[in-house]
Amino acid sequence: MSGKKIDVSLLKSKGFLPQRQENMFSMRLKVVSGNLDAKKLRAIADAAEKYGSGYIHITSRQQIEVPFVKLEDTEAARNELEKQGISAGSAGKKVRAVVACQGDKVCRNGLIDCENLACKIDEKYFGEAVPKKLKIAVTGCPSACVRPQENDFGIMGNVKPEILGENCVGCKLCEKACKVGAIKVLEDKAFINTKKCILCGACIAACRKDALRAGKIGCTIFVGGKAGRQPMQGIKLLELADEEQLFSVLEKTFEYYRREGLDGERFGDLLERVGMEKYREEVLS
Ligand code: SF4
Ligand code: SF4
Ligand code: SF4
Structure with missing residues (x-):
């Protein structure tokens, strides 16, 4: 030696x-x-x-x-x-490579193109310096296979179902497809309980009468999650965000984390210390 x-x-x-x-x-x-x-x-x-x-x-x-x-x-x-075009992975106080599921390119439940989104985010932020580390996950639907809630910044595809009442025949296929009991058929017409709906789109796929259609498709953003020794569940910041909103929030989140974060502090710990409201006001303004 x-x-x-x-x-x-x-x-x-x-x-x-x-x-x-x-x-x-x-x-x-x-x-x-x-x-x-x-x-x-x-x-x-x-x-x-x-x-x-x-x-x-x-x-x-x-x-x-x-x-x-x-x-x-x-x-x-x-x-x-x-x-061969294979780069080094990230370690230390940096943004890590973005993880993603197969999304709508492959998975039948997928609502967004996870690979495309992950690549765009990666191109912009991979390896950027942050107070501790920043993990980002993109998952295609509320099944949440890559656990966006356990990431500093988690993105999850979702869709708002819309009912076209005149086409509904009361067959209840949507009711059977909904895993959370958010859609019910009453007097041969389907109704959605928006408080229960997790925006997964399963009812839309199940309906054979064009009585349900996809309204807005976008993503839910979770912030401040992490796994490890002291796990934290990410907090839901936005639902049905479009790509422009998503990148705006992401950029402002980076600025906020770099400015307010203490050396060695994870993003979720920063939110806990400073409070969610201050951050929310800044990134959603
Ligand atoms: S999160 Fe949804 S889209 Fe992604 S792999 Fe799982 S089921 Fe498929
Ligand atoms: S599956 Fe379609 S047609 Fe059948 S009850 Fe639901 S919305 Fe109506
Ligand atoms: S979108 Fe999903 S959760 Fe909402 S009503 Fe349809 S199946 Fe149920």
């Missing part, structure tokens, strides 16, 4: 996380929205054989890590993958 001091912060900034084994690093690679094409997967597999132990680890946030990269191989491994 050389006596040279290892610059762990520098290595972390390049995606190399120190392992418990001396001079070994787990190389984190950036994956946006959980999708990677076959060519990149092959390049990662080759790198795992050449520089790691011949396997990869998929993290709970859809990232790929190649464990057991030796200190002396870190630079070569990074350069080789960079040439």
Whole structure:
């Protein structure tokens, strides 16, 4: 072993996380929205054989890590993958890669194009410095498969159902499809209890008489959630936000977090300390 001091912060900034084994690093690679094409997967597999132990680890946030990269191989491994368009994953006090489900491109329940949205957000904010770290998730519908409520900034697709009463024949298919009992048929006509409705759109898909249609499609925004040792549930900030509103809120959230957040403070802890109202006023103005 050389006596040279290892610059762990520098290595972390390049995606190399120190392992418990001396001079070994787990190389984190950036994956946006959980999708990677076959060519990149092959390049990662080759790198795992050449520089790691011949396997990869998929993290709970859809990232790929190649464990057991030796200190002396870190630079070569990074350069080789960079040439294939595979960037280093984020660690430390930065914005992390955006996670997402398959959304309306693939999933039958999907209401929004999660990959597209995740890529746009990632392009704008990935790796930006923040007081602690900032995790963003985009999920396609209220089934919430990527748990937006456990992220600093969570986005969930939703749709407002609208009833066209003249087409309704009272068949109750919508009632059966609704998992939360928000739509009821009374005297052969469907009615929605908006207090119970979670904006999932299942009733619209179930109706065969064109008596239900999609009104506004947008997203619910949750803020301040986190998992880990002291988990917090994200607070619902907005429902049915369109893309312009979403990016406006996101930009203002970054400004707010950077300005008001203490060093090492997660966004949810900031909201708890300062109060939700001050933040809400600022980002929704
Ligand atoms: S959150 Fe909805 S759209 Fe996304 S995978 Fe789950 S069911 Fe499908
Ligand atoms: S499924 Fe359509 S037609 Fe049938 S009760 Fe519901 S809204 Fe009316
Ligand atoms: S949108 Fe979902 S929750 Fe609302 S009434 Fe339809 S099925 Fe029920």
